[in-house]
Structure formats: structure tokens, C-alpha cells
Amino acid sequence: MTGSDGGPAITDALPQGTVELEFEGALRPTDLAEFVGQTRVVNQLTLLLKAAEISQRTPDHILFAGPPGLGKTTLAMIVAKESGRALRLSSGPAISHAGDLAALLSSLVPGEVLFIDEIHRMAKSAEEMLYLAMEDYRVDIMVGKGVGATSIPLELPPFTLVGATTRTGLLANPLRDRFGFTGHLEFYSNEELTTVLSRSAALLGLDLPEQALDEIAGRSRGTPRIANRLLRRVRDYLIVNPQTDSLSAVNAALALYDVDARGLDRLDRAVLAALLDRFNGGPVGLSSLAVSIGEDAETLEAVVEPFLIREGFMIRSPRGRMATAAAWDHLGRAPMKTQAT
Known part of the structure; x- marks a missing residue:
């Protein structure tokens, strides 16, 4: 479809006045049949x-693991909808001590789905409380201190815990073993991302x-969240420049936001x-590399x-980070004779 000026049409698929947050919500699939990839x-x-529906029981606890932006939160929402349960949302950093978790668990209704994002960042005391809650549906609350402290057992209704983590290795083994199912999410292919973008x-x-x-898919780093973000920037470009043809708009918008042909x-x-x-070309230590560009070493290690x-483009060696031949070629540099690839 094209507009009256020959450019790509931008239709009113969503109600006028819809804000960006509502756009984001509309982009999330609502059931497993609609979910693309994985x-x-x-x-x-x-x-x-x-199986849980046929057996008329609460689904097992579920852990979704994988890099950011691959659909862990979306799948948690789908679990609640597909099983016909209410959904409670929380995050690991928000549970800073056992009391926070006890308050959250005690307010659950029977069969409710509790989603904890970044579950590996929960406080250690809360994590240990979760062991008993997941297995026996009860928690022991300590009242008082010292020799006068008393443990009060609190029975919990059956519930399904859905955890999401980007760092599976940071989860304690006792917690990881209590999940009945662990789904490892992988990066998307360009074909899958094209379907998501369509x-x-x-x-x-x-x-x-x-x-x-x-x-757009080829520049999205295998991640639907990035693909949808770039698509919205292309939409913005077309709103401001309605006469631009589609492919030119994609190239111009992504160049404006410093996203090159490989997604860097x-x-x-x-x-x-x-x-x-x-x-x-290296080898060089992470700290030295971070200082050279004025960034935090943790950001480089976790994000870049x-x-x-x-x-x-890069390899880790015992001596430090090293560039590959692909990095020299992508930036248009000639590799030094001593450069290992």
C-alpha cells in the first residue's frame, strides 16, 4: 500500500492518541500460537x-534463561493467560530481604502465577526462603531475635513461579533444581526476525x-526487542519524511541512529x-580497553x-581481548603483520 504522495502508507491500525507504552504492549504476542521463534x-x-490443564493442577515452576530481549517476560505473561491464571509481577532487585518475599507470597491467591524477573538478583535470605515455598508451599517467618526468636509457619496456596534470568550461572543450584522446567532462549535468525517485524x-x-x-532484521542482533525498537525509529522517520521510499527510509533512519549494516x-x-x-588489535586487558573509550568495564563485558x-569481531585469549580479521575488514583497516586472527 502506498500513500497519495507515492511513499509507504502509515495507516491508523491503532487508536489515535495511543502512547508509546501502549504500542509496546500491543507488540507482545498474547498466546503461544502467536509467538514467533523459540x-x-x-x-x-x-x-x-x-498436561497441567488436563490433570487440573497448577503448572510446575518455570525458569526462562537467556540474553535480554528474547521474550522471557512475554512468555511469562503467556503462561498465565494460557493456564487461565492471574499474574503477579515482581523483580529480583525489588526483593531485598526475606520480608519482601514473605509479603509477596502471602498475598497470592490459589493458582496465581508469580513472575520474578532477574531472579538471580534476589537477596540471599529471600532466595533461601523460596526453596521451601516452591517445594512445600509454605514459609517459616522468624519473629523476634536471639534466644526469644520464634518460627511461625505460614501455609501458602498452590502457585506457579516463573523466573527469568540473563545469568543462569548466578542462580544457586538448590533454587535452579526446584524449577520443573527450564527454557533456554536463543537468538533469533533473520528469517524469524522478519516475521516478527512483519x-x-x-x-x-x-x-x-x-x-x-x-x-531491519539484519541489523537487530538476533533480538526481537531491538528489531521492534529499530522499526519504531523507521516509523518516526517516515512520519517526518513521508515521501521517502521504504528501503531508503530504513537506511537513513538507522544511519541516523548509528546502527550499521552488521548491527553495530x-x-x-x-x-x-x-x-x-x-x-x-590486542591483546589488551578489559580495564585498559574500557578506560581508553571512557566506559565502565562491566558495561563492556555485559553489553558489548x-x-x-x-x-x-573479537576473541578472548589468556592474554586479553584481541580483534579478528573480520574487525579489521569491517572498519576498513589493514591488519598488521603481527596481528593474530
Whole structure:
């Protein structure tokens, strides 16, 4: 569909006055049949929920593990809807001591789904309380201190805990073992992201050809959240420049926001440029690399490095971080003769 000026049409697929938060909510799939990608996890989850429904019991506790933006929160919402249960949302950082968790658990209704995002960041005391709650549906609350302290058992209604974590290794083994099912989410292929973007474009009222959607998918780092974010920036560009053809709008919008053809952003390229230009391709320690670009070492390790390593631009060696031949080629530099690839 095209507009009267020949450019791509932007239709009123959503009510006028809808804010960005409502857009985000509309982009989330609402059931497993609508969920794109993660086929193995979706099939396993479908079996788990159907078995629980047939047996008329509360579904087992579920853990979703994987990098940010792959759909862990969306799947938690789908679990509640598919099983016909109420959903309670919380997060690990918000549960700073056992009392916070006790208050949360004691307010649950029978069969409710409790979703705890970033569950590995819960306080240790709360995590230990969760062991008994998950297994026996009760918690022991300590009243008083010292020799006069008394333990009061509190019975809990059956519930389903859905946890999400980006750092599975930080979960204690006793907690991890109490989940009946663990779904490991993987990065999306470009074809899957194109399908996600096609659905999102329709919801946002954008009529984009497949070539334009493919271009966005290729720059989305295998992550639906990033794909949808870039799609909204393309939408903004078309609103401001309605006569631009779709593919040109994609290229112009993403260039404006410093997202190149491989999905690298400004920070990614800054890291690679520092590694090549200041350290001759490495090896170099993480701290030195972070200082050279004025960023925090933890940010580089958690946000930048995983993508650069996965795309083959960087490797970790016992001596430090090193650039590969692909990094030299992507930034248009000629590798030094001493550079190991």
C-alpha cells in the first residue's frame, strides 16, 4: 500500500492518541500460537501447560534463561493467560530481604502465577526462603531475635513461579533444581526476525515491503526487542519524511541512529576502533580497553563483548581481548603483520 504522495502508507491500525507504552504492549504476542521463534521452548511449554490443564493442577515452576530481549517476560505473561491464571509481577532487585518475599507470597491467591524477573538478583535470605515455598508451599517467618526468636509457619496456596534470568550461572543450584522446567532462549535468525517485524509493522500501521523488513532484521542482533525498537525509529522517520521510499527510509533512519549494516552501534565501533588503533588489535586487558573509550568495564563485558564475540569481531585469549580479521575488514583497516586472527 502506498500513500497519495507515492511513499509507504502509515495507516491508523491503532487508536489515535495511543502512547508509546501502549504500542509496546500491543507488540507482545498474547498466546503461544502467536509467538514467533523459540520453537523448541514453545513446544515444551505447550506440553507442560496442556498436561497441567488436563490433570487440573497448577503448572510446575518455570525458569526462562537467556540474553535480554528474547521474550522471557512475554512468555511469562503467556503462561498465565494460557493456564487461565492471574499474574503477579515482581523483580529480583525489588526483593531485598526475606520480608519482601514473605509479603509477596502471602498475598497470592490459589493458582496465581508469580513472575520474578532477574531472579538471580534476589537477596540471599529471600532466595533461601523460596526453596521451601516452591517445594512445600509454605514459609517459616522468624519473629523476634536471639534466644526469644520464634518460627511461625505460614501455609501458602498452590502457585506457579516463573523466573527469568540473563545469568543462569548466578542462580544457586538448590533454587535452579526446584524449577520443573527450564527454557533456554536463543537468538533469533533473520528469517524469524522478519516475521516478527512483519507482525509489528502491521500493528504499528506500517506497510513495508519484505526487503525493508529484511534490512531491519539484519541489523537487530538476533533480538526481537531491538528489531521492534529499530522499526519504531523507521516509523518516526517516515512520519517526518513521508515521501521517502521504504528501503531508503530504513537506511537513513538507522544511519541516523548509528546502527550499521552488521548491527553495530556507536559503542561497538568505538570498542573495535580503540582495540585496532590504540592497541594494534590486542591483546589488551578489559580495564585498559574500557578506560581508553571512557566506559565502565562491566558495561563492556555485559553489553558489548557478547555481541562482538558472537559476530566474530573479537576473541578472548589468556592474554586479553584481541580483534579478528573480520574487525579489521569491517572498519576498513589493514591488519598488521603481527596481528593474530
